[in-house]
Amino acid sequence: MGDGGESGWVLCPSPIAYSLLPTPGMIKLVGVEKTLGGQPVLRGVDLTIPKGKLTTIIGPSGEGKSVLLKHMIGLLQPDRGEVWVDGMEISHLRGKALNEVRKRFAMLFQSAALFDSLTVFENVAFPLREKSRLPETEVARRVEEKLEQVGLSGMGHKFPAELSGGMKKRAGLARALVMEPEIILFDEPTTGLDPLMARTIHDLIVAMHRTFGFTAVMVSHEIPEIFPISDWVAMLKDGKIVAMAPSADFQKINDPAVREFISAGGTVSLTSSCPGS
Amino acid sequence: MLIGLLARIGRVTLFVIQETGRMLIFLVATFAWLFRPPLRPFQIFKQLHFIGYKSTFVVVLTAAFTGMVLGLQGYYTLRKFGSEAVLGSVVALSLIRELGPVLASLMVTARAGSAMTAEIGIMRITEQIDALDTMAINSLQYLISPKLVAGLIGVPLLVAMADVVGIYGGYLVGVDLLGGNPGAYWSSIESAVEWKDVYGGILKSISFGLIVSWICCYKGYHTRMSAEGLGTATTEAVVLSSVLILIWDYVLTSVLL
Secondary structure (H helix, E strand, O other), X not given: OOOOOOOOOOOOOOOOOOOOOOOOEEEEEEEEEEEEOOEEEEEEEEEEEEOOOEEEEEOOOOOOHHHHHHHHOOOOOOOEEEEEEOOEEOXXXXXXXXXXXXXXXXXXXXXXXXXXXXXXXXXXXXXXHHHOOXXXXXXXXXXXXXXHHOOOOOOOOOOHHHOOHHHHHHHHHHHHHOOOOOEEEEEOOOOOOOHHHHXXXXXXXXXXXXXXXXXXXXXXXXXOOXXXXXXXXXEEEOOEEEEEEEHHHHOOOOOHHHHHHXXXXXXXOOOOOOOOO | OHHHHHHHHHHHHHHHHHHHHHHHHHHHXXXXXXXXXXXXXXXXXXXXXXXXXXXXXXXXXXXXXXXXXXXXXXXXXXXXXXXXXXXXXXXXXXXXXXXXXXXXXXXXXXXXXXXXXXXXXHHHHOXXXXXXHHOOOOHHHHHHHHHXXXXXXXHHHHHHHHHHHHHHHHHHHHXXXXXXXXXHHHHHHHHHOOHHHHHHHHHHHHHHHHHHHHHHHHHHHOOOXXXXXXXXXXXXXXXXXXXXXXXXXXXXXXXXX
């Protein structure tokens, strides 16, 4: 099996062929299969996530995009197949070894998954207090800095129940960023938000990605909004990756399933801000 | 027809075996994480406050009225045989051996156990448990281990309190209201209650504390991802904990006697 850290992987043994990835792969899934509740969800997923890029996974609802994301961080283990993170196969790891891998990750959940018994400040400070030995003054400084970056200055004393959906997502983003991880997974970060707030969250993700240079994997339904902000786009259908390409090229794919999904999302328009263009 | 019935029995049997295995693995894993750093004394005190201190009122109330009923029933029954003098020992032995541990544990199950299941279940549904795991913080160690320790410490303390309050409840009715002899009440307790009775009560309360926190945490941790699933998990947690307490009470009593 190939090394996950190998440069210039060719990975797209899917019906639609793809070019060589321009950067080394950070995460690589090989033949991943998963059945949940007797229902096959992933049926042999092959996917490479390029390092330092923002890759968006699209696909119909209920196809297992979130399940796929959870395999990348070891929250779920595949029934068959391999999951590589920066050259290390993680699907067999448990306990401390898995935690070491997870320290390189952060995840923004669909529901933001803020701890409802803690304030926004305590939520953002939580990973720092648990996983670092920083003095409390430094923790406070970093938390305030992150809250300011996501536009939540002065909101640290509020509880999650007092926040709007968009504010929760921003607080979740601040918590994801505070440990300065190498990889951040975004599970439908704009679900349930109005279009303006969704754009704000997307802009925030792009700005943070450009500032910190982390590898980002985003699951989203927001078409065409995801095209200008993504470097790469992959489509999951029938439990497999059926298409993956640089964002600008993805919209030229002539596969009927891809065309149908994209056109159902609205008129595709690229802007000059597209990082992949 | 017969094959269908046999298949159904087989499926149920397999499910029970699998579920029991999963529950035991959950318990062992939680205990294993308990002894690994970082130790979380603050979390344990917090849970002790929730399971122990906050259950005090309902446990004291239950114990007081149980003792009073024992005093009332015991006084009139014993008077038929001219044995009112042993009322104290009847009340005390009933409470220390059986009613104190069982009733206090059932009250803790109803008040704190159901709340534990609901709290952990909501954390599961809203992905807060997944969030802990993604931060490389073991959710069993952070969430479950402190609750297990709090159950093991908190329930015996509540049971001790219930025993004392219940004995005073029996005194209130048997002596103060019905005119029994106060000296006879206390001296019969002193002569009848042995260390073996107290030891048995403590052993029962520790094991009941473990059952409550173990079952309720397990059901919450493995809640199905829906509101209905959470409701079912909470009901199952309370019912299973209560039934197991009663069964285990019988087993322990038969061993201890």
